[in-house]
Amino acid sequence: MMVAxxxxxxxxxxxxxxxxxxxxxxxxxxxxxxVWNNASNVSIDVFGPAQGLQTFAERLQTEAPPxxxxxxxxxxxxxxxxxADSFSIAESPTNSPxxxxxxxxxxxxxxxxxxxxxxxxxxxxxxxxxxxxxxxTNCGPRFSIIQDLPYDRPNTTMSMFxxxxxxxREYTDPANRRYHAQPISCYDCGPTLSYRRFGGPxxxxxxxxxxxVVSLELGQTVAVKGIGGFQLVCRADDHLAVAxxxxxxxxxxxPFAVMVADVEAARQFAFVGxxxxxxxxxxxxxxxxxxAQQSGKQVASNVAPNNPLLGIMLANTPVHHLILSGACDALxxxxxxxxxxxxxxxxxxxxxxxxxxxxxxxxxxxxHVPCDDSVVRLVGDERLxxxxxxxxAPVPLAMPAARRSVxxxxxxxxxxxxxxxxxxxxxxxxxxxxxxxxxxxxxxFDSLVGHFENMYxxxxxxxxxDMHPGYLSTRWAExxxxxxxxxxxxxxxxxxxxxxxxxxxxxxxxxxxxxxAFDGTGYGQDxxxxxxxxxxxxxxxxxxxxxxxxxxxxxxxxxxxSPFRCxxxxxxAAGLDWESSVxxxxxxxNELQILAKQLERSLGCITSSSMGRLFDAVASLLDLxxxxxxxxxxxxxxxxLALSADDSADDVSPYTFELDSQGCVFxxxxxxxxxxxxxxxGRAPSLIAAGFHQAVADVIARLxxxxxxxxxxxxxxxxxxxxxxxLTSLCLKKLRSEGRTVFTHSLVPANDGGLALGQAYIxxxxxx
Ligand code: ZN
Ligand code: ZN
Ligand code: FE
Numbered sequence: 001m002m003v004a005x006x007x008x009x010x011x012x013x014x015x016x017x018x019x020x021x022x023x024x025x026x027x028x029x030x031x032x033x034x035v036w037n038n039a040s041n042v043s044i045d046v047f048g049p050a051q052g053l054q055t056f057a058e059r060l061q062t063e064a065p066p067x068x069x070x071x072x073x074x075x076x077x078x079x080x081x082x083x084a085d086s087f088s089i090a091e092s093p094t095n096s097p098x099x100x101x102x103x104x105x106x107x108x109x110x111x112x113x114x115x116x117x118x119x120x121x122x123x124x125x126x127x128x129x130x131x132x133x134x135x136x137t138n139c140g141p142r143f144s145i146i147q148d149l150p151y152d153r154p155n156t157t158m159s160m161f162x163x164x165x166x167x168x169r170e171y172t173d174p175a176n177r178r179y180h181a182q183p184i185s186c187y188d189c190g191p192t193l194s195y196r197r198f199g200g201p202x203x204x205x206x207x208x209x210x211x212x213v214v215s216l217e218l219g220q221t222v223a224v225k226g227i228g229g230f231q232l233v234c235r236a237d238d239h240l241a242v243a244x245x246x247x248x249x250x251x252x253x254x255p256f257a258v259m260v261a262d263v264e265a266a267r268q269f270a271f272v273g274x275x276x277x278x279x280x281x282x283x284x285x286x287x288x289x290x291x292a293q294q295s296g297k298q299v300a301s302n303v304a305p306n307n308p309l310l311g312i313m314l315a316n317t318p319v320h321h322l323i324l325s326g327a328c329d330a331l332x333x334x335x336x337x338x339x340x341x342x343x344x345x346x347x348x349x350x351x352x353x354x355x356x357x358x359x360x361x362x363x364x365x366x367x368h369v370p371c372d373d374s375v376v377r378l379v380g381d382e383r384l385x386x387x388x389x390x391x392x393a394p395v396p397l398a399m400p401a402a403r404r405s406v407x408x409x410x411x412x413x414x415x416x417x418x419x420x421x422x423x424x425x426x427x428x429x430x431x432x433x434x435x436x437x438x439x440x441x442x443x444x445f446d447s448l449v450g451h452f453e454n455m456y457x458x459x460x461x462x463x464x465x466d467m468h469p470g471y472l473s474t475r476w477a478e479x480x481x482x483x484x485x486x487x488x489x490x491x492x493x494x495x496x497x498x499x500x501x502x503x504x505x506x507x508x509x510x511x512x513x514x515x516x517a518f519d520g521t522g523y524g525q526d527x528x529x530x531x532x533x534x535x536x537x538x539x540x541x542x543x544x545x546x547x548x549x550x551x552x553x554x555x556x557x558x559x560x561x562s563p564f565r566c567x568x569x570x571x572x573a574a575g576l577d578w579e580s581s582v583x584x585x586x587x588x589x590n591e592l593q594i595l596a597k598q599l600e601r602s603l604g605c606i607t608s609s610s611m612g613r614l615f616d617a618v619a620s621l622l623d624l625x626x627x628x629x630x631x632x633x634x635x636x637x638x639x640x641l642a643l644s645a646d647d648s649a650d651d652v653s654p655y656t657f658e659l660d661s662q663g664c665v666f667x668x669x670x671x672x673x674x675x676x677x678x679x680x681x682g683r684a685p686s687l688i689a690a691g692f693h694q695a696v697a698d699v700i701a702r703l704x705x706x707x708x709x710x711x712x713x714x715x716x717x718x719x720x721x722x723x724x725x726x727l728t729s730l731c732l733k734k735l736r737s738e739g740r741t742v743f744t745h746s747l748v749p750a751n752d753g754g755l756a757l758g759q760a761y762i763x764x765x766x767x768x
Contacts, residue, residue, distance in 0.1 A: 003053055004033075004080035007044040009060065011071035012395070015108045015151040017137030018042050019089050020179040021065050026087040027175070029056055036090040046087075047080055066138050066283055067111055089174050104149050104457050105424050107142070107394050110227045110371065112285035112316040114139035116177060121318055127166070128186055130206070132193045132319045133365065137181045139283070143394055144228045145183065147368050149455050153182045157366040164189035183365075191365035193319065198354045209319075212361040213326035220358040221245050223336050227317055228371030228390045228431075229345035230336035232357055233259075235328050239300040242332055246302065248356045250339040254630040255304035257287040257311035257373065259333040261324045266290070266312050268297040269330060275381045284391025285316040286374035299330055308640050313373060316390075319361065335372055341440045342433070345370035369451060370444070371431045379725045379732070385749045386723055388416070393431035394452070397747060397757070400425045401509055402764035407449065407460035407480075410756035411493070412436050412471040413631070414749070417449060418756035419458045420764045427503065427764075428452060429748055429757050436472040445476070464489040464763035466496070466755070468523035489766055491759045493522025494533040495542050497718040497750075500758030502539065505743045507714060509539040509765040514708050516700055516731075519719035519751070520612030520632070521557055529557070531610030531719070532666075534703055539762045545707045548609045549573070549667040554598040556606035559613065562627050563634040565595065566613040567620035571676075572599045574669035581676055582620060611696075611721050614668055618692050621675055622685045632720065639724045642689035653694035654678070663706040666699050697730035704740060717744040718758075720751035 532548025
């Protein structure tokens with residue numbers, strides 16, 4: 001029996017090769033009709049035998065192109081009278097306002113080189129054998145080369161390259177897998193690769209790669225132009241090369257990520273479970289934090305010093321594949337920047353990389369929007385984003401209940417911003433921009449905001465920022481609010497953390513939740529530093545129902561760089577003898593005396609209820625670090641030590657926080673006292689570290705018990721402390737075993753990189 005149907009597909013279905021996919025499938029099944037892009041979806045009219053149509057509809061879902069995301073398929077019967085005798089891709093009505101608006105919602109993210117392209121890449125008979133810019137409809141640069149929408153070649157940095165006839169034929173043939181692949185190119189057209197040793201001549205083509213590989217083999221650093229910016233690259237097995245790179249970047253300890261060619265290579269260096277493999281292979285190709293192999297292949301010990309985790313990503317451009325096939329099995333890859341400033345992404349600026357690298361492997365395809373590598377970690381099978389950038393940004397998040405258009409400027413560290421457009425029920429979170437402490441980052445932020453507002457045609461009617469008076473992002477928003485004549489809503493830091501999880505999980509903005517917001521530092525409503533907060537409320541208001549007992553932190557936020565100060569502060573506040581346990585480990589007698597005075601008289605101290613600083617304090621007691629060189633270094637070491645504890649250790653914590661009678665303050669004094677005793681009797685530090693993690697999970701469960709208005713009220717975990725996978729998994733397990741409904745992050749980071757989304761959710765429902 002012949003039937004006819006109209007099918008509407010919503011989701012990420014434009015600019016991802018969906019129409020050619022529909023075309024090829026319909027043609028293969030012998031069906032007739034047409035497919036076209038519509039306002040917010042793809043529409044299909046299809047005619048043929050009932051069985052064929054059924055198969056067609058099923059495969060739409062199961063065989064969709066890798067970059068597509070189908071939210072809904074709606075089918076309806078139509079009259080079969082206007083029967084076509086073939087299947088075609090119909091042009092969209094280009095001047096329809098609805099279509100234009102829809103094209104301004106989805107900018108595809110950059111995608112790693114796909115399997116089909118790799119096969120051609122390694123095939124000597126293929127015309128793109130080892131072509132450094134091989135791409136197709138399913139892979140290659142997108143977000144980083146798009147200058148404006150709709151996503152067509154003239155609106156990308158590929159517009160300066162004229163297609164050759166062969167490429168043009170592929171580009172215009174709906175049956176070809178490069179149909180409308182905007183970055184298409186080959187040896188006869190498109191960008192060229194070149195290598196230049198600083199002070200040397202420029203070499204192009206195959207010899208460019210060969211020279212870069214020789215340089216790497218010699219133990220030198222090469223600046224390589226990746227998809228989202230320049231990277232500094234050296235051999236991962238060469239201790240001296242890594243040490244030089246650390247020197248150049250002024251990065252003494254912070255782990256470097258490693259790039260390998262494929263999952264098999266990754267397995268030689270680290271344990272790769274099924275969930276990890278899926279992340280590694282995903283089109284975003286992020287850095288995945290994996291547990292390093294103790295035997296087998298090793299990277300140099302200074303790649304990730306004293307760290308059982310190794311960040312690994314797979315080669316994500318053809319150029320990376322070329323280098324890896326020549327140089328060695330594993331490369332250290334880190335963004336090319338001078339300490340604290342944004343990543344270099346233009347060829348002009350790459351000249352300034354001379355002090356950091358021996359040469360530059362670059363190309364003449366411009367990067368319009370810089371985008372760092374993304375980082376994820378897994379807790380069991382659940383993903384914990386650490387940095388959301390290349391491959392994820394700027395995929396929008398659904399925000400169905402949004403009422404206003406918003407620009408949320410985020411935090412100070414790990415800054416991102418967010419835009420909300422209520423008519424399309426979407427929010428866009430920018431890629432990781434960086435720490436706002438310098439002019440260059442602020443400029444990058446400013447220009448990226450302009451780019452997003454222009455692309456998505458958002459004219460915010462409200463601005464939102466953190467309450468912290470010293471944040472450069474907040475000051476930017478204050479200036480902008482005056483300039484644009486729109487209101488600025490200042491949002492408390494931890495409220496925004498909680499709201500970010502609500503936004504991710506589309507929890508009703510009016511719904512009351514119990515939020516645990518644990519981090520290093522955030523400006524509190526009382527002007528003190530918060531960071532161990534239990535907030536009950538919704539997006540519009542909250543009550544601080546409990547917090548970690550505040551302490552006077554000598555040196556304020558700078559205490560974050562010296563865990564021994566955190567330990568001294570916490571022991572002092574607990575009435576414990578800090579001088580004998582911490583004093584012996586600090587730098588000098590002089591420093592000790594100053595510290596003693598500060599603590600006695602609360603001089604030069606800032607009051608802080610930060611949970612991050614409590615982790616630092618415990619790390620100091622275990623003598624993991626007394627001074628650190630990168631954020632959260634001590635807390636990370638504490639987690640790693642706890643993870644190394646014997647699995648058979650019982651999961652009842654030997655330590656218990658004290659809760660005051662109203663349950664408003666939880667006090668670590670008994671925990672710290674017991675830890676000092678355990679240290680004195682020689683208990684294994686790994687067991688102490690594990691016990692501390694359990695104690696924090698325990699007190700979260702007790703506080704939930706105490707403060708939930710109803711047993712089924714959602715419990716939310718957010719803030720940088722929950723990047724700790726051990727803590728997060730202990731909390732999830734404990735709370736769920738007690739029947740709680742728990743939500744945490746899986747789309748944006750728990751750290752301040754997720755803050756803009758929370759601010760945006762709050763402002764999108766703000767009444768005035
Ligand atoms: Zn491809
Ligand atoms: Zn060509
Ligand atoms: Fe925070």
